[in-house]
Amino acid sequence: MREMLSFLRKHKDDEPVIIIDDISRLARDLDAHLKLRAAIGSVGARLESPSIEFGDDSDSQLIENMLASVSQHHRQKNAEQTQNRMRARLQAGYFCFWAPTGYKYVKSTSGGKVLEREEPAASLIQEALEGYASGRFQTQADMRRFLEPHPIFSRDKNGNIHPQRIKNMLSNKIYAGHYEYRPWGIPLTKGKFDPIISWATFEQNQNRLNSRTSAPQKTTSAEDFPLRGHIACGCCGHPMTGYWVKGRSKHYAYYECFQKTCPERRKSVRSADAEAHFLQYLNKLRMSCGPIAIAKLMFKELWDRRIHAHSAHQKSQKANLARINSDIRKATERLINTDSNATIKALEARLDKLEKEKALITEDLAKTKPKPKDFDQSFRTAMEFLANPRKLWETGRIDDRKALLNIVFEAPVPYIRNKGFRTAKTSSVFNILKDISSSDDEMAETMGFEPTRPFRAYSLSRGAPSTTRPRLHRRV
Numbered sequence: 263m264r265e266m267l268s269f270l271r272k273h274k275d276d277e278p279v280i281i282i283d284d285i286s287r288l289a290r291d292l293d294a295h296l297k298l299r300a301a302i303g304s305v306g307a308r309l310e311s312p313s314i315e316f317g318d319d320s321d322s323q324l325i326e327n328m329l330a331s332v333s334q335h336h337r338q339k340n341a342e343q344t345q346n347r348m349r350a351r352l353q354a355g356y357f358c359f360w361a362p363t364g365y366k367y368v369k370s371t372s373g374g375k376v377l378e379r380e381e382p383a384a385s386l387i388q389e390a391l392e393g394y395a396s397g398r399f400q401t402q403a404d405m406r407r408f409l410e411p412h413p414i415f416s417r418d419k420n421g422n423i424h425p426q427r428i429k430n431m432l433s434n435k436i437y438a439g440h441y442e443y444r445p446w447g448i449p450l451t452k453g454k455f456d457p458i459i460s461w462a463t464f465e466q467n468q469n470r471l472n473s474r475t476s477a478p479q480k481t482t483s484a485e486d487f488p489l490r491g492h493i494a495c496g497c498c499g500h501p502m503t504g505y506w507v508k509g510r511s512k513h514y515a516y517y518e519c520f521q522k523t524c525p526e527r528r529k530s531v532r533s534a535d536a537e538a539h540f541l542q543y544l545n546k547l548r549m550s551c552g553p554i555a556i557a558k559l560m561f562k563e564l565w566d567r568r569i570h571a572h573s574a575h576q577k578s579q580k581a582n583l584a585r586i587n588s589d590i591r592k593a594t595e596r597l598i599n600t601d602s603n604a605t606i607k608a609l610e611a612r613l614d615k616l617e618k619e620k621a622l623i624t625e626d627l628a629k630t631k632p633k634p635k636d637f638d639q640s641f642r643t644a645m646e647f648l649a650n651p652r653k654l655w656e657t658g659r660i661d662d663r664k665a666l667l668n669i670v671f672e673a674p675v676p677y678i679r680n681k682g683f684r685t686a687k688t689s690s691v692f693n694i695l696k697d698i699s700s701s702d703d704e705m706a707e708t709m710g711f712e713p714t715r716p717f718r719a720y721s722l723s724r725g726a727p728s729t730t731r732p733r734l735h736r737r738v
Contacts, residue, residue, distance in 0.1 A: 263298070270305040278307045285314055285326065286333035295330040349446050355454040359443075362436050363387065363415060364458055377436075377455040383414045388458045391437060395459075395466040397668065398661065402428045432471060438464035440621055450617040452624065461625045465618070485660060486515055489536060492667045494674035495519035496684050497526045501674055504533065517677075531679050539682040540675075544652040547670065547692060554649050557694075561641060576627065583623045590616050648691070 270278055280302060282288050288309075289295040302309055309316050316326060351358045357377055361367055364384040367375040390405050392398075399405040406428050409415055418424050435441055435450075439457025442450045487504030494501050500521040506513045507530075515533035519526050590613060597609045647654055647669075654666045675686040 267301055267305065270302070270307045274306045280307055280309050282309070282311050283313070285311065285329045286336070289330070290333050290337040292327065292330045292334050295333075296327075345446070349448070352441070352443060352446070352448045352451065355451060357436065357441050357453050357455065362434060363431075364437065365455075377453070379456055379458065382412075384458055386412055386414070387431065387437065391432065391459045391467060392463055394432065394470065395463045398664075402432070405432075429471070432467045435464065439625075450614070450621060452621060461621050465622065487517070487533060488660070488663045489517070489533075489540060489667075489675075492671060492674050493517060493536065493540075494676050495521065495524055495526055496676040496678035496681075498524035499676065500524060502531075502677065526679060529679055531677070536677060539677070541652060541655070543675070543683040543686075544655060547688070548650050548652070549648060554645060557648060557691075558641070558645060561644075565641075579623050579627050583620065583627065586616055586620045586623065590620070 266280075270280075285295075289298055299309065314326065314329065316322060348358050351374070356374065361377060364380055364387040365377045366380040368378045370376045386409065390399070390408055393408070394402075394405050399408065402425060406423050406425065409428075410423055415423055416427070431437070436453070437458040438461045439453055439455065440450055440461065441453055442448055486506070490504040491501065498519065498521045500519055502517045502519050504515065504517050506515055508514075516530040517533060517536050518528065518530040521527055593609050593613050593616065597606060597613070600606060600609070651666055651670055654662050657663075670688055670692060671686050672689055673687040676684040678684060
C-alpha cells in the first residue's frame with residue numbers, strides 16, 4: 263500500500279485511477295478505509311470498481327460507508343468463528359498453533375491435523391533436554407554446543423543458535439505433551455500427541471532453570487583438561503586451573519594453583535603427569551570380588567522390592583489423583599464465588615500448582631507395569647564400573663570421563679606436586695564398598711560367646727577363689 267501511494271505521488275499529474283474488484287479488497291476496517299480514501303484523494307487519484315460507484319455526494323458516501331462497515335463486520339465475525347473453533351480444538355486436546363521444532367502437522371483420520379514427531383530433530387531435542395535434566399549438560403551453553411553441529415535448527419546472522427532459543431526450548435511445555443493458553447482461558451491440558459520428554463523431566467529442567475546458575479564451561483576445557491574443576495591444590499584446597507603455554511615448537515598443557523596465599527602458587531604441574539597420577543589413584547579404587555558380590559546382592563534385593571512395590575505405588579497415586587481432583591473442584595468453586603482480586607490471584611496460583619501435580623501423577627499412572635528384566639543384563643555395566651572405574655576413563659570419551667568424575671567424587675581431588683593425589687572424598691557407594699572390603703569383622707563360632715570350661719558354683723558363705731595374680735617376691 264505504501265508503494266502504491268508513493269507511485270501515485272510520482273505520477274500525480276497523470277491523474278491515475280485505482281481499480282478494485284470489491285470494496286472489501288481495499289480495507290476490511292472502516293477506519294482504515296476512510297484513511298486510505300483520504301490518502302488516495304490527497305494525491306489526486308480516483309477510485310473505481312465494477313461493483314460500486316464511488317462519488318462525493320451524501321448518498322454515495324452512505325452506501326460506501328455501509329459496505330465498508332459490512333466488510334468490517336464480516337472480518338470480525340470470521341475472526342470470532344475461527345477463534346471459537348481453535349478454542350474448542352484446544353479444549354479437546356489438539357494443539358493448533360505453530361508447530362515447534364521437532365514436530366510437524368499431519369492429517370488425521372478423524373479429521374483435522376495433529377502434531378507428530380519429526381525426525382531427526384525430535385530425537386536430538388530429546389537427547390538435549392534429557393541431558394540437561396540429568397546433568398550431562400551443566401549449562402545452557404553446553405546444550406547449545408551439542409545442537410550447533412546440526413543444521414536443522416535456525417541460526418542468527420552470525421551462524422549461531424541464539425541462547426534465548428535454548429531457554430525457550432527448555433521451558434516449552436509442548437515437548438512434555440502439555441500446553442496452556444491463558445488469554446483464551448485454556449488451563450494446563452494434556453495434548454493428544456506423543457511427547458518428546460516426560461513431564462518429570464520437564465519439571466527437573468524448570469528446577470534447574472530457577473536454581474542458581476554456574477559459569478559456562480570453556481569449549482576446550484573438557485577435551486584438553488579433563489580434570490579441570492575436579493582437581494584441587496593439596497596445600498590450600500583451592501581448585502587448580504588448566505592452561506596452555508606456548509613453547510618454541512608446540513604448546514604445553516599445565517595445571518596450576520593461583521591462590522595468592524598458597525605456598526605452591528605459580529608452581530605448575532604438567533597435565534600429562536597429573537593425569538598419570540590420576541590413573542594410579544583410580545587403580546586404588548578397584549574392588550575385589552567379595553565386596554562386588556555383596557553389592558550385587560544388595561542391588562538385587564532392592565530390584566525385587568521395587569518390582570513388587572509397583573502395585574502399592576499405583577494405588578497410592580490413584581488416591582493422590584482423587585485428592586487433587588477434589589482440591590481443584592473446590593478451588594474452582596471458590597474462584598467463581600469470590601470478587602477479591604487478591605483471592606483470585608491466590609486461587610489461580612493454587613490451581614496452576616494443582617494442575618502441574620495432576621499432570622505428573624497422570625503421566626505416572628499411564629505408565630504400564632514394568633516387565634521383569636534380567637537383573638544381570640541390566641546391571642552388568644554398573645557392576646563392571648564399580649569393580650574397576652579406570653575402564654570408563656580409558657574409553658577417552660569426554661562424556662564418560664565427566665560421568666566418572668561426577669559419580670565417584672563428591673569434591674575436587676586434592677593433588678600434591680611431585681607426589682600425586684591425596685585421599686579424596688568419594689561418593690557413598692564407594693564408601694560402603696570400601697568399608698565392606700576393609701572390615702575385620704568375622705562370624706562368631708558355633709559354640710557361641712559363653713566360655714566352654716564350666717565354673718563351679720560357690721555359696722555366699724564360702725568365698726570364691728581370687729582371680730588376681732599373687733605378688734612377685736624377689737629372691738635375696
